Amino acid sequence: MKSKKEILGQYFTKVEIVHNLLNLFLSYKKCEKNIKILEPALGTGNFIKILREKKFSNVDGCEIDADLAPEPSDFFEMPTTQKYDLVIGNPPFSKYNLEESYFNIKEHLSFSPPTSTYLTKNEAGKNKEKIENIFLLKGLQHLKDSTSSIAFILPISFFIKNKNKSVKNELLKNFSTIIIYQDDKVWFDKNIPCCFAIFTNLEKLKNKIVLIYENGKKNEEVFEIEKIHEELIPQVVFHKNNGHINNAKGVPLSEFFKTKKVKIKKSYKENNVSAKNILEKSTIPENKTTENYKIAIVRVGNSSVGKCGLINEHEDVLNDMFYVFDLKDQYTKNKAIKENICNQINANPDYFKKITCRVGSKSIKKEDILNFKVIV
Ligand SMILES: C[S@@+](CC[C@H](N)C(=O)[O-])C[C@H]1O[C@@H](n2cnc3c(N)ncnc32)[C@H](O)[C@@H]1O
Structure with a gap:
């Protein structure tokens, strides 16, 4: 009732x-x-x-x-x-x-x-x-x-x-x-x-x-x-200004990521990548071509928002919870940079959680990701 x-x-x-x-x-x-x-x-x-x-x-x-x-x-x-x-x-x-x-x-x-x-x-x-x-x-x-x-x-x-x-x-x-x-x-x-x-x-x-x-x-x-x-x-502005953006050392991801949308297979039912297993995908396997790997970041969900992984654009199918980014041409063959960025994002889950304090399910904007600073 x-x-x-x-x-x-x-x-x-x-x-x-x-x-x-x-x-x-x-x-x-x-x-x-x-x-x-x-x-x-x-x-x-x-x-x-x-x-x-x-x-x-x-x-x-x-x-x-x-x-x-x-x-x-x-x-x-x-x-x-x-x-x-x-x-x-x-x-x-x-x-x-x-x-x-x-x-x-x-x-x-x-x-x-x-x-x-x-x-x-x-x-x-x-x-x-x-x-x-x-x-x-x-x-x-x-x-x-x-x-x-x-x-x-x-x-x-x-x-x-x-x-x-x-x-x-x-x-x-x-x-x-x-x-x-x-x-x-x-x-x-x-x-x-x-x-x-x-x-x-x-x-x-x-x-x-x-x-x-x-x-x-x-x-x-x-x-x-x-x-x-x-x-x-106020809480979001405070965390943005005092958390990982203004006070953090490093370079914003906008320096590394292309803004162009990445085409990737997505399926609500038949996906092999979801927020549940994305953390298992933080490295590029030795036998694979680095260029095919893109960075996927969970954009919604109270506990999963901000989780990051490296996904293969030809082999992986994602559900609809991700933003997917490609790296700029000068970095796209660089396995170390891709894995490093992915690890730094995953080392800071609080950053994304704190700047999304809203009613209901948390969801982040693309600009929140592009503003995140990494040390490479
Ligand atoms: C969120 S409570 C807040 C009460 C009080 N202002 C406080 O802060 O403790 C909202 C109150 O508004 C009353 N209310 C709802 N609709 C109303 C209306 N149309 N006219 C007057 N009171 C109303 C509810 O019964 C409830 O007691």
């Missing part, structure tokens, strides 16, 4: 996490204690509790579930004439395999206020949309003026390159500063990959996106606001 918890996204933010997130928000945005605040999905009320502890007295909230709120209320029925200085909290997230967790656009057509007052053209044309996106869009309608902010916990997938473009564009119409925060702690009773995103207007960070990844130390990276549709995942 699909549980109410899953459908309504009832994952409550731990009190110590709420403390940390509120302190972060307040370190950027100085607020009077009497500002008007809305928590649109209050759950067990942890955000409201800590806000009140911090002496913010003007806090409203919505919670749809009568088991959690004595007077349940649906955020999508709240009149947009109610305006706030801050809309803050942890809205429900839709689960891709759970239809009921989405915002059903047709079902809301008869609602007041009408969906047309907050949906963009793009969302209005769909049957359903991720509920966290609709919380953001409606949240925008509750802002008092340009000094107002939205601060939401969002699934980290929100900031994957080119995802949720229309919502991001709408946010940019209101805000010129975005702060995206992640740390290495578990924020709910389950580990859900998420971040805390602050959308606001700060003179000293005008047209900037600040990415913060905290792992005992606060690591910060600042981007121009034009990068909004790029991949803005």
Whole structure:
């Protein structure tokens, strides 16, 4: 049975996490204690509790579930004439395999206020949309003026390159500063990959996106606001900058690999090479022609991503889990270089795992491989 918890996204933010997130928000945005605040999905009320502890007295909230709120209320029925200085909290997230967790656009057509007052053209044309996106869009309608902010916990997938473009564009119409925060702690009773995103207007960070990844130390990276549709995942950016790319010695694989696609036989059913046995193929047999050997790297799968082997372009059949690269002409007959590259990739499985921290199955991009540095 699909549980109410899953459908309504009832994952409550731990009190110590709420403390940390509120302190972060307040370190950027100085607020009077009497500002008007809305928590649109209050759950067990942890955000409201800590806000009140911090002496913010003007806090409203919505919670749809009568088991959690004595007077349940649906955020999508709240009149947009109610305006706030801050809309803050942890809205429900839709689960891709759970239809009921989405915002059903047709079902809301008869609602007041009408969906047309907050949906963009793009969302209005769909049957359903991720509920966290609709919380953001409606949240925008509750802002008092340009000094107002939205601060939401969002699934980290929100900031994957080119995802949720229309919502991001709408946010940019209101805000010129975005702060995206992640740390290495578990924020709910389950580990859900998420971040805390602050959308606001700060003179000293005008047209900037600040990415913060905290792992005992606060690591910060600042981007121009034009990068909004790029991949803005603090943990990934941190690992790219501090892991095997920027700090590592060596030469990127783009110096060795051709970018042209390699034609290779692939079959889902009849393959002799898969992620299971690719590590057995790290050498070129003595009796074989080195030129025929290409480098295959597993591109998906939580445990296998980044595994590498040398495959024979005439004899081997792969499944669909690989990127295959040929070496540039000057290296194609060089058995030692091919085996060396393969071994160095396999010696660093963490590199590929850490730069693919996303929701669902991990998958890497070709550029992640081409940026990997080797010492040859
Ligand atoms: C992820 S929980 C977060 C609760 C709280 N903000 C926290 O961080 O602990 C989301 C809450 O939103 C509620 N909810 C879902 N849809 C809603 C709606 N349309 N209006 C108001 N609350 C809703 C759920 O019942 C759930 O308690």
